[in-house]
Amino acid sequence: xxxxxxxxxxxxxxxxxxxxxxxxxxxxxxxxxxxxxxxxxxxxxxxxxxxxxxxxxxxxxxxxxxxxxxxxxxxxxxxxxxxxxxxxxxxxxxxxxxxxxxxxxxxxxxxxxxxxxxxxxxxxxxxxxxxxxxxxxxxxxxxxxxxxxxxxxxxxxxxxxxxxxxxxxxxxxxxxxxxxxxxxxxxxxxxxxxxxxxxxxxxxxxxxxxxxxxxxxxxxxxxxxxxxxxxxxxxxxxxxxxxxxxxxxxxxxxxxxxxxxxxxxxxxxxxxxxxxxxxxxxxxxxxxxxxxxxxxxxxxxxxxxxxxxxxxxxxxxxxxxxxxxxxxxxxxxxxxxxxxxxxxxx
Amino acid sequence: xxxxxxxxxxxxxxxxxxxxxxxxxxxxxxxxxxxxxxxxxxxxxxxxxxxxxxxxxxxxxxxxxxxxxxxxxxxxxxxxxxxxxxxxxxxxxxxxxxxxxxxxxxxxxxxxxxxxxxxxxxxxxxxxxxxxxxxxxxxxxxxxxxxxxxxxxxxxxxxxxxxxxxxxxxxxxxxxxxxxxxxxxxxxxxxxxxxxxxxxxxxx
Numbered sequence: 244x245x246x247x248x249x250x251x252x253x254x255x256x257x258x259x260x261x262x263x264x265x266x267x268x269x270x271x272x273x274x275x276x277x278x279x280x281x282x283x284x285x286x287x288x289x290x291x292x293x294x295x296x297x298x299x300x301x302x303x304x305x306x307x308x309x310x311x312x313x314x315x316x317x318x319x320x321x322x323x324x325x326x327x328x329x330x331x332x333x334x335x336x337x338x339x340x341x342x343x344x345x346x347x348x349x350x351x352x353x354x355x356x357x358x359x360x361x362x363x364x365x366x367x368x369x370x371x372x373x374x375x376x377x378x379x380x381x382x383x384x385x386x387x388x389x390x391x392x393x394x395x396x397x398x399x400x401x402x403x404x405x406x407x408x409x410x411x412x413x414x415x416x417x418x419x420x421x422x423x424x425x426x427x428x429x430x431x432x433x434x435x436x437x438x439x440x441x442x443x444x445x446x447x448x449x450x451x452x453x454x455x456x457x458x459x460x461x462x463x464x465x466x467x468x469x470x471x472x473x474x475x476x477x478x479x480x481x482x483x484x485x486x487x488x489x490x491x492x493x494x495x496x497x498x499x500x501x502x503x504x505x506x507x508x509x510x511x512x513x514x515x516x517x518x519x520x521x522x523x524x525x526x527x528x529x530x531x532x533x534x535x536x537x538x539x540x541x542x543x544x545x546x547x548x549x550x551x552x553x554x555x556x557x558x559x560x561x562x563x564x565x566x567x568x569x570x571x572x573x574x575x576x577x578x579x580x581x582x583x584x585x586x587x588x589x
Numbered sequence: 590x591x592x593x594x595x596x597x598x599x600x601x602x603x604x605x606x607x608x609x610x611x612x613x614x615x616x617x618x619x620x621x622x623x624x625x626x627x628x629x630x631x632x633x634x635x636x637x638x639x640x641x642x643x644x645x646x647x648x649x650x651x652x653x654x655x656x657x658x659x660x661x662x663x664x665x666x667x668x669x670x671x672x673x674x675x676x677x678x679x680x681x682x683x684x685x686x687x688x689x690x691x692x693x694x695x696x697x698x699x700x701x702x703x704x705x706x707x708x709x710x711x712x713x714x715x716x717x718x719x720x721x722x723x724x725x726x727x728x729x730x731x732x733x734x735x736x737x738x739x740x741x742x743x744x745x746x747x748x749x750x751x752x753x754x755x756x757x758x759x760x761x762x763x764x765x766x767x768x769x770x771x772x773x774x775x776x777x778x779x780x781x782x783x784x785x786x787x788x789x790x791x792x793x
Contacts, residue, residue, distance in 0.1 A: 300620060301613050303606045326701045338747045340709055341740045349736075354654025400657040408712050408737065409705040415660045422656060449606045454616065462627050469631040469662040476637075477667030485669050491769070493761050494672025494692075494707060497700070504766035553700045 304453035305571035317383030335368035385434020427455025471521030483511030
């Protein structure tokens with residue numbers, strides 16, 4: 244592979260050689276020959292970039308990780324839709340926490356669509372939240388998976404766009420997961436679809452599976468990067484005291500961490516570890532050497548948020564997204580018995 | 590050296606699923622578009638954000654809105670602050686009163702339901718100026734938060750069948766570690782959000 248220095252040198256040589264070429268006298272000029280080599284070097288680098296792009300996005304991938312993301316994301320959406328249904332009229336109804344005309348006015352319309360905008364009757368919101376619930380159950384089980392994935396995504400987006408006052412990071416991350424599931428062949432493994440219509444080629448590596456997983460991986464890196472960079476605006480993250488602000492917040496608290504008041508250095512360490520892990524994630528999750536550290540750190544961070552701050556759904560959704568970085572071979576070993584059963588039946 | 594995620598042996602073999610250059614080009618355009626929709630919203634907001642990022646986001650708004658990708662991902666940033674709730678007091682036609690709080694830790698279960706209602710008070714609190722802000726700025730901000738509060742008031746009146754409801758925003762005191770060690774606690778800050786009644790057309 245050519246180095247950046249070589250490329251820069253080649254570009255410097257290329258300019259006079261171009262003039263030589265225009266005079267048609269450059270063929271015999273050593274500088275022209277060198278420039279020609281440099282130009283082919285440029286093309287070579289471009290080809291290298293294209294090859295890397297193609298390898299990154301268009302190498303067929305095992306659909307198993309995507310199938311596992313589907314199951315987990317589907318289960319989370321089942322739970323989310325069930326909770327929406329507990330108070331569907333308040334979230335999505337005409338006289339809910341926010342009236343539809345106000346939401347329509349505040350959203351970036353007409354782009355932020357929602358199927359709840361067309362329901363006026365008292366039963367409409369429940370019916371549509373029920374549709375989301377049914378689709379989520381089907382998605383989890385892998386029944387009519389492509390259709391279930393699209394309807395599940397539509398249900399989630401509809402809820403988020405109709406009830407912006409009631410959504411939070413959990414919904415953002417669940418949307419990220421469901422987009423990947425809707426794009427890729429998420430029902431190609433560990434699904435009822437696969438059991439009912441056994442196709443020996445269905446669970447083979449595909450480009451669509453790779454694209455879906457890559458989009459999820461890159462999106463997750465963006466989430467962590469901006470989450471980390473946003474924290475750099477706050478003094479408490481630099482001071483290492485931000486975790487105290489979260490632990491002492493009575494509205495979030497589900498686990499009493501006030502003992503941290505007596506251990507400020509522990510607070511510092513936990514705060515700074517979280518901050519720098521988030522910022523570094525997008526860089527350290529790709530090399531094999533540091534990938535395990537990046538993913539392993541996600542477990543205590545997100546389970547800690549879930550247990551201590553009552554946001555277990557958000558924590559689990561982030562951990563599911565991290566699953567996109569776990570090599571398929573590792574997951575295949577973990578779910579081997581289930582895959583074996585499926586193969587036997589097929 | 591950045592390296593690719595390793596593929597299982599089966600996936601490493603030449604697979605029949607290969608895309609033509611044209612298909613790859615079209616897919617690449619779609620990938621670039623999607624990634625732009627993922628990256629631009631957090632670059633363009635919440636503040637501070639550059640004018641360039643805001644301008645670059647404009648042509649992407651249809652897809653960002655349609656896929657609900659307009660997120661800032663600034664979790665607990667810039668600093669984790671105090672929590673908020675909305676206290677309400679309702680008067681009924683028979684002269685009785687009823688009080689409540691959003692969210693209600695005792696009745697809003699499961700926890701996800703609590704959190705969805707907690708977001709109401711947090712998002713309204715983000716628009717209401719803190720104590721000490723000049724009256725002029727407070728008056729100007731009213732147009733941002735009052736439509737939200739009116740809807741919340743209207744929903745409470747519809748839900749409980751009341752005549753009038755008074756709401757106030759409670760900012761729960763966030764104690765410093767030293768205060769916890771001394772078993773001290775400060776007072777919560779309370780900001781009135783107004784009194785609302787249902788008009789004839791059903792709007793508060």
